[in-house]
Amino acid sequence: MDRQPRQEQPLLTETRESALWGYEEIFDAFPLQPQPQQTEAWNDTDGAVFGSHITNYDASPPAPAVSESKRGSVPALLWDVLKWWQIEIFACLASVAAIVAQAVVMLRFNGRPQESWPSTTLTLNGLIAILATLCRGSLMVPVASVLAQSKWTRFDSRSRRAHKLAEWELLDEASRGSLGSLQVLWKFKGVLHVSCIGAVITIASLALSTFSQQVVSLQSILVPATDGDTLNKTASVPWTDSPNVRVWSAGEFGSMSTVVKLAIIEGIMAPDVASLPLSCPTGNCTWPDFTTVGACGRCVNITEDVRFTQSTLSETYTLPNGLWVGRNPVATTAANETLGFSANITQTTRLFDPVRSPNPKYERALALAEFAMLGFENLRWQGGPPVAFECGIWLCLQARRVSVTAGQQTDKVIESWTKVDVRIGTPFIDMPSPPFVGHEDMYFWATREPSVSLESFIQPMLNGNITLSGTPPSPVFSSDYIQALSANLGDPSQWIGRLAESTTNGLRQMGPYKNTTLAYDGEAHVVQVIVVARWHWLAYPAVLVLLTVIYLVFEITRTTTSNTRPWKADPLVPLYAYLDLDRNVLSAARDGLNKPSGLSAELGDLAVRLDVGYDHGVRFSGRIAVDGEVAQGRS
Template identity: 25%
Template structure:
């Protein structure tokens, strides 16, 4: 004897009208929508990977998606891939509930549990936390993992600004292969090394004083971006200084050292001390006991006029690159005795000469130019050629192996010699009640390293020469460009979600095909309405789910041919 729950009478009538067809075998075609959705999901994932591979480490500007950015495009593909995979997984979880009850008796509440799990993350979480159920737990896990699908896909892409080197003409480096400011000579003098004072190069004279007083130099490069670079090797004409401490040698050359510097010796209180360096520079350093003293004495002599011009065996006139020799005398101030003794004096000789500079690996950052390697090359004597007329400047040509041809105006060299040997540069400064006016640039040598001060002056003169840009070379300017950076680790979760979804779907398809007579109801609500539970007294209250509908076609026919109305308890 049977006890019934459900619509047994109606189902019997249905069997008479429609007929009960034999169970049909499942075919992959009946899973076509799930398989198509998985294929679509895989296609979207392939598109995502292809986009990432294509635009990895490429400028963002190369993306040609119109108003849709690369992240927006990835979001569309990832959302589509996630939703398509979720469709297949949800159908498989729903189908599994029929497999679940086919294998063994289970609580009827599992129907609701599995059906809720097929509808989204909340039901899947409930399934995993309350009563995990076989293969359905795999579907629930992948449903929960899919929550991070879109986020992880978008995390694969980041945008990193990088400096890109471009030869756009916005990076130029100033060099000098010639020095000719237009200075002329006084023809009446009849000499090559002379200059008309009104035509002297005032900019170069200013560079001398800027270097001495650390007043900066003109720009020798142009870079319109924050960083530029010049990777080749470059040569430029410039100036160099070489200094030596000649204090002891100068003291030994003094004719009456002991009498002059003995402060207790009788005679005049004022001492006109005159020193001569080994290089022939005369340095006067007078002082008066207890009254005043010389602090710094500077003097210079022209080298080219004395020994710079020579004639070789072929009768060709050559000129040395040496320009001037400068002597500097310095003593600290003795505010009590104002006496000068050998123990406290310092004497330097420095030669200023033309030279070639070899620059390598230059770069700029802001207003600063960094030279990776700098070599100073001494020039051999150059060919001296006269001007076209008595006032035109003569020129010195340096044609040295390994260097570009370099030329210098002899009148410009004469102008520098004139500057260094006059009171605008040479002279003395005093301390105390001397009443003698200071002259020259002695203040620049009061303190600090004398050789370093001379080196700074030569650098300033070189920079002034280079700032004329009579040779300009192009470099690379670095422009900030936003690049697409791909972090592949983030793609792991989306790939795992797809792999599990495919595996889970295939397993459910195979198990459904192997279960004889099991219709592919999946998540059909109509299928649930056609089932009832039958109980037998001899089966320990284990009911049997049964349906007179054997195929989806019969279920479809039922849905189209019958109508229903909801009746609540107590209503007729």
């Protein structure tokens, strides 16, 4: 069958005096609803008056379709809304789904180890970033459409107000990005305008990805090791329930263990005492508070009890217990000064006096050493009066707290106890629990025999003196232990603390008397990185999404009740007014104004060109496409 030759159909009106819309021919072909004549002036927002508008017809898009939709049922109205706004509604739902997905992912992995994340390609942060990007991309679809639609509803003829065309351009630019949104906020500053909501959302959405990234946080915590019971049991700490037979060497009764001896000597001589090494294979271990027998010590300043006497041949400072320090003031060749350290103290001294002393009380059966010291700081007589202290060290029950964190060991006494029953072998009694803990068959003792042995070893080391003689005077120490004491004469509290701690270390290394377990078992821990959800950072994108939903619903409602359609950013709608076309084509195009993308369907195949002339200004003209081929435009 032969095809008919293609007929070119003219699109341009041959005789048209109008340089713009050519309403006269259009109105002849498409009669509109008659409108009453209006003679009143229209005012814009700034108060400028436009010329009187006098016409018998309204050149706005055809109103019958609006009236039909309004007269229809609610389902029909909803269907009409869905047809126009389906992309925006689906995009809004996608942004909500992205926020919900972020919350579900964080809820699923919150508090779980980082290794529980199943993917080795995509990280948790990567997934959150993808969801945040999807959220923002979906969010901007309805916001941009609503901003674009704002220019139509603002210039709606039903408002009976005119606005400057600059506002049309401003709202159109706002739908394209943040710069236009900033211009809208500046234009409507101080004015409550609905377009400002869209502008705020557009600008605020720039920070949405940043806030979403802050939702995920990683935190290092310690968790029990899971490599088996053997590993956990190796986390142990030494303790003892009694300084009893274990204090003695296996070879000979009455001979103290060298472990305890070395511990006491270290406490007297060393400038620092290290904590007892703990077994912790992972470098992070914890133990419950445990109880052990140890040593406690304290020094009390008794300088106020020093008495000074002077004669022709001597100057002497004396304590009530008889300890003294003095010199010969008339010596011409050498000074002769003596500083005393003595254990020969009486039962009425300040440290152990149950009436005068504020210190913890204990039975004298627990004492390992009680002594006084009297002398001058820096071993200089001319430095002022001497200082005097009473010190003691005794057996006590200790509640201790130990831990190892990142290889750093902590071992401290949280409370000590000295109450014993001397009638049945000095067991510790009436300990509060907590912090003192133990098993039902566990007893803590401080028997007299090891106490006497410890006292006989410590006491002689703390008895002696220092003599200053010669010119210039130089000190002569009666023993190395006295030399160590003299270095701490100014404040012996730290020194007595080191001696007590070191003695405790020696006793703990001997192990328990009745139990075979030489160490108090603890629990080894390993460092584990877990996922922590910081929910407050998710509030920002959630608020933006909620605000967008409200903004979209508001604009849908406003457009439905206006005399416009949801043309949004359709570029063919404003071009429609400038198309110099045949009236039949305009008839079909006019019907397309009432359908989503209707103008694109009716005019999309037109080939047009932009004509610029002094007689008709700027306009598009062209010819219809026939059989898929575009006819030549008119020159």
